[in-house]
Amino acid sequence: MAKYHWQSQNVKQSGVDDMVLLSKITEDAIVDNLKKRYMDDYIFTYIGPVLISVNPFKQMPYFTDREIELYQGAAQYENPPHIYALTDNMYRNMMIDGENQCVIISGESGAGKTVAAKYIMGYISKVSGGGSKVQHVKEIILQSNPLLEAFGNAKTVRNNNSSRFGKYFEIQFSRGGEPDGGKISNFLLEKSRVVSQNENERNFHIYYQLIEGASAQQREALGIMTPDYYYYLNQSGTYKVDGTNDSKDFQETMEAMQVIGIPGDIQTQVLQIVAGILHLGNISFIEAGNYGQVESTDLLAFPAYLLGIDPNRLQDKLTSRKMDSKWGGKSESINVTLNQEQANYTRDALAKALYARLFDYLVESINKAIQKPYEEFSIGVLDIYGFEIFQRNGFEQFCINFVNEKLQQIFIELTLKAEQEEYVQEGIKWTPIEYFNNKIVCDLIENKLNPPGIMSVLDDVCATMHAKGEGADGTLLQKLQAAVGTHEHFNSWNSGFVIHHYAGKVSYDINGFCERNRDVLFPDLIELMQSSEFNFIRSLFPENLNTDKKGRPTTASSKIKKQANDLISQGTFADQRRYLFLGPGLDSYAILTAETWPCWRGPEQQGVLHLLRSVNMDNDQYQMGRTKVFVKNPESLFLLEEMRERKFDTFARIIQKAWRKFIARKKYEQMREEASDILYNSKERRKNSINRNFVGDYLGLEQRPELRQFLAKRERVDFADSVNKFDRRFKSIKRDLILTPKGIYLIGREKVKKGPEKGQIKEVLKRKMEFGGISSVSLSTRQDDFFILHEAQYDSLLESNFKTEFLSLLSKRYEEVTKRKLTISFGDRLEFRVKKEGWGGGGTRIVVFQKGPGDVAQLKPGGKTLSVTIGDGLPKSSSSLYRRTAALLLKHTLRSLSSAHQNGGAKFPRGPHNPQADITYSSPQKQGRPLQGGPPKLGSQRGPRPPAPNQYNQGNLDFLNVPDQGMSGKVWFRPPPAPKPQPRPQGPRCRALYQYVGQDTDEISFEANDVLDLVKEDPSGWWTGRIGGKEGLFPGNYVEKI
Ligand SMILES: Nc1ncnc2c1ncn2[C@@H]1O[C@H](COP(=O)(O)OP(=O)(O)OP(=O)(O)O)[C@@H](O)[C@H]1O
């Protein structure tokens, strides 16, 4: 067997698509491969189940609808690696396995995580369906991005749109795979940015958006000035970002608030808080005799106005604080005046608290808009701030890098470590792979005791420090030195400490650690905001100050530690190592061989070996573990995967084919009905004609080049048949009549008179009629097959068995081309004009139709009149008899297909291992029908129903006029007719909505409006009923219960 490479389908090769295919997996080889691909504009590369993306910093052309289509439902090996492939895979796994999925996006700041997250959301939104409610949810999910980015992203030196918060976004789905809900969890917003930014960085985008985008009225109401006016914006001296239009973004932010359903008055309040913070920042303090004093009391009024608080009270709370003090046994509250530094700190604390609570409110309002009462399926996307190293790294970087360190842990747990542990468990021989397990770094940071980690030491110091604890940071550094000074990933330096992270060494400046970690909002400030005249602002400060005082306040680091660990223990990060091993049992690959499908009879291990051998896997390529089989080279596994995907592909094609056939049949059904409508009430029908189906081309033009030569190259044939044409003397001659969208062709045969082919009989185009030239068609009212085509020059008297079908198609095409209805007239005395030939000819002839014996027309020409006699046909009001339901049609087509496959083709998966197939086919497919209730009766033993032996032999497809040998097997397989059941007492009954003609001996037939006894309703859709003493099956949707 030829070994094929799983990538051979890719058009262009740049390095390898999946780096597990690298012969040596070293850092150099990986970087080299990524580079090669990057140079060729391939930003995506797999490494097993992990997708690596390299930021191209330019728009790549492969994110269009075309790619969305391409990756949808495609096998992994079919297309180059892509975020859409990963997303599609998640989506499909969720739907097929019914399991929640999650993608962790990690990478340093600016790597492209947020962009990737948005591609994921966009893809899901595009490929999933849903009604208007779902559309609304999708819109909110997509709109949440600009809103959260406006308030949570900022320009840093690493990334112009850097996420300054972590986000875990769950998109929730209905059982049908429609995104009908969602939930966002946000992590530790970098709120210090609200009050100060490093050089070349900005505050959160919303500030610049508001300043650039506010209307004149808003500027007035909110006191909008240029950004350099505000202390909270002018410290970094950076206001603009290349390629960002703050004014336009502002409109988008406001629109997003609208879509999310934030009421107009609250939107105003949101902006008021944003502006209020800016104005708050401009309140400065001077030192007056060891006390902080508001420098310019004029500046108090505006922020107080925007926040709905009393300016004096604001001044008071910024410069003094109530302190509880214990005096003797009593505790007493005293007012303490703050110094200048403490006052600045208090102001900033208020600004940060306002902003952070506002941000939480926005997240909550998104959640409210898309929350679901209960969860079904979900896909989670974790997009956090990436690992970062700056010139100066503070407490925020410490937290951010800690979260990234934790993520790396998850990654290791899910891949390397889990895999190697499994080898040990399974007793597999393997060479250990060296990898750095960063748990040691995580422990250094978060350990509670023995030795306490950095965060524990930090919390201890914070618990004992006072208001603004001067020297606390120094104490911290000392204590850290004592606690973890000898740790191999820790060093201290004069103004901080260094952590050796998995991603590199980062030196942290200890300055501000304690203050930022404490993160307490003094009750004074809460009280102040609770005095706001605005409901909305009061709702952001819901604390009950009388009861919430107790206990050690939570710190920023303990919060982030908890959030990070919650995230990991949520269990959302299920094992996704699809390619690393074969699961126990044979489920995934059982379809590969006939012996293993639907189930392997024998020991499981033998079954696995059988499968591996069936794909010719070399012995050294796998090892049998205790419960699993391990495949060494991923390529070998891809072989299995590919074989499996191909199998599924075949099945998909079968279903597709069935569907197409079904559609085609439906079209014919419709045509037939339309045809009988044409003749309805005008012409008697041939006794055998009504239920004949249409097929159109009765000449088989595909194989008739001598006829096709008169048509254009790919001209479509609507109808083709051999007809009788009558001349002026009513002599009949055979003509081939062809109808195409271009017109009507009449082809005859003549002897060649001259040339090398002299004497031979050749096809000649006798006549071509364009639709525009046809004036009408006339027919008799009797059951004969004559019709006259009236044309501008002269008329044609023709006779065809398939006139109804021809007329139906002709009138359709005629109407399409001429935009007029074709006139069809009926009469028993018809006139037709004959062709002028030479001197003679011209003039008209008459055909008279009369009642006579028999169903075959008798012709009697006499001079210029032809008389046609024929017996009575079916009444003129006969209409097409059965209108079938979709399910029934599908049943036939599927039945024929599945039977076609029994003839040597692939077996259609069936049986208990394939619930999908059960659901999809149970009603239409005959095999799914229930056996009749009760013990088997003598003479009616039923095994599984044998398939129809020939694909033409399906229900009512006999119109295809297949030669009889196609039916020969039918007799063989038919079960003997069921014995007549005993009459039963009257039970439930139903009335037939449509006629149903039994397709098999165990089915019953009935006419519309017949009343039948209902014996059994079966969920498969095949009910049992009794009529005229016969009991049998029929489709339940053909009747109504009475
Ligand atoms: N697939 C991409 N195609 C084109 N440009 C990209 C792509 N991914 C990222 N970029 C560019 O890189 C910038 C940074 O990407 P992004 O904001 O996603 O980084 P991030 O990993 O989320 O960083 P942070 O951790 O700072 O939030 C984007 O604003 C965009 O300009």
Ligand SMILES: [Mg+2]
């Ligand atoms: Mg980001």
